[in-house]
Amino acid sequence: MNIEHLLSSTISQVINELFGLSGIPNDIILQKTKKEFEGDFTLVTFPYIKAAKATPEKTGELIGEQLLKNNPSIIKFNVVKGFLNFSLSNDFWLSEFKSISNESDYGIKPAKSSGKQMMLEYSSPNTNKPLHLGHVRNNLLGYSVATIMKTQGHDVIKVNLVNDRGIHICKSMIAWKLFGNGETPKSSGLKGDHLVGKYYVEFDKVYKKEIQTLVDGGMSKEDAEKQSPIMLLTQQMLLKWEANDKETIDLWKMMNGWVYEGFEVSYKKLGVDFDKMYYESNTYLLGKEIVQEGLSKNVFYKKENGSICIDLTAEKLDEKVVLRSDGTSVYITQDLGTAIERFKEFPAISRMIYTVGNEQDYHFKVLFKILEKLGYAWAKECYHLSYGMVELPEGKMKSREGTVVDADDLMDGMVATAKETTEELGKVEGFTKDELDYLYQTIGMGALKYFILKVDPKKKMLFDPKESIDFNGHTGPFIQYTHARIKSILRKFEGKSSEIIIDDNINLLDKEKELIKLQYDFPKILEESSNSYNPAVVANYIYELTKLFNQFYNECPVLKEENNTIKEFRIKLINTTANIIKNGMLCLGIDVPERM
RNA sequence: GGUCCCGUAGCUCAGCUGGAUAGAGCAACAGCCUUCUAAGCUGUGGGCCAUUGGUUCGAAUCCAAUCGGGGUCACCA
Structure with missing residues (x-):
């Protein structure tokens, strides 16, 4: 039982005894005392003044007196208006710290101990262009949320649904066929995904030019978009692909292969991975039977032109086509099929999380609603982890217009900056070349990842390429640096911190107690972060802890402390930190590096 | 236009399941390295929490309206 629960029940008991308020459950609102006031926890007494028939001050006094008698860990209290601030004893915090420091992975529950299995989809790239900053946010977010959920003992299956077919894929294929002259990643020296992306852009250039020519010749823009020769070729190619034409399939396989080689490199740099890959070329036909099923259940209806729809206007959504009049699948058909397939394959999953940008909020509302109407009980377990777009100062990024921040360039740039900065500071004597490479990689990527993950996923975020990502202040490298500093002290300590037995008579200084109190919060932070699918909660907490440590570091010597019991205690304290x-x-x- | 999301310091963000004088970082200015790594610490200035109204003992936080910004409303994905 944690402290708050213990205190809450004591308090509700006290309130009950004093004022005869029996209806008060254990969810007494208890908060951490603000810095400006003395105390560890604060009870807001306004809600009880009626029952107490007394002023807020008097009510606080009454409760406070009673708490002192009932709980030996509470040693004093003060009342400021309707706020009852009370302090827990030195011994209490010290023994609390003992149990924290004895746990090797404090706050983290054993793997798969919750008995819950969850599937989390993230990344889901298109195979026609390289990854950009938007994908970076998706990947980092998905990976992080999965990792955080694992700390709660959940069995998390990370999946990637690769969008590897369709008209957009054919665009780069056509452009390569027409203008590529057999260019390959090897012959061009380009990374596979970048090479394919080059032809995607090439397609768009030619396409736009053709449209212009047609429009100049008197055609309407709408018709021109449909009549452009390169677009017609692309559509023919898609038909051939769907007809399993060997030449087309071979080209498709070759170019996708290039992209996968490129993605593999980027994923590795990002440090993300997957337990299972899904390819849309395998799943795009799924869902058609589901449509038939929905038709017979009268969830869907057929329109005069033969297309099949669902009417969601009663749900404040619109009418939505679920199957084209020519019988082919649309996006949502596939998603219906894929979802059902997954729950068949993994019947135990209790949550299906889709990490997809908020531009698709509407799509997922519709998807989940349809699943619900089809009668799948697990529909309510589907969750859209919707995140905001990454915007540039001039607005949204657009692949075709080249206004994107390329993921590989960005990552390489971060690592290069890490190298420069480190060299300027000149603190890396005695590092081997491998160690340096690892260090630059770790710091550069740490800066990038922290920059992205510290902001609430739901919110859009701004990235200005002209202002490089900082290495000072509220940043990844600051936290990494602090960790390295602690490790440096621990290396110099001529004993084993694991063998230290904490003395019971230590008198905690302010900063020491603050550190213990903040450490104590870690399990709750992980839980909150997991439940809200929000890595920013962890990110901001770690920053707070790090900042506090640096204050402690400035005020309290560790190795230079002359009193050995205090020195050992501090070693233990910074070790858990x-x-x-x-x-x-x-x-x-x-x-986080050991040295930097 | 319907609908959804957002508006907090010059900039980037916390705080939002209602609680005390709204917090960090960056940028600016002023200090701190014969003492465990200065990628650090300390201090100063900087805010009608978009506006207005409502609920409440109490509102940045909840509700409504207005203004401003964005997403979405395809037989595209």
């Missing part, structure tokens, strides 16, 4: 920083950062997919 380092562990929490490390585990918290791992939740964000960020590694």
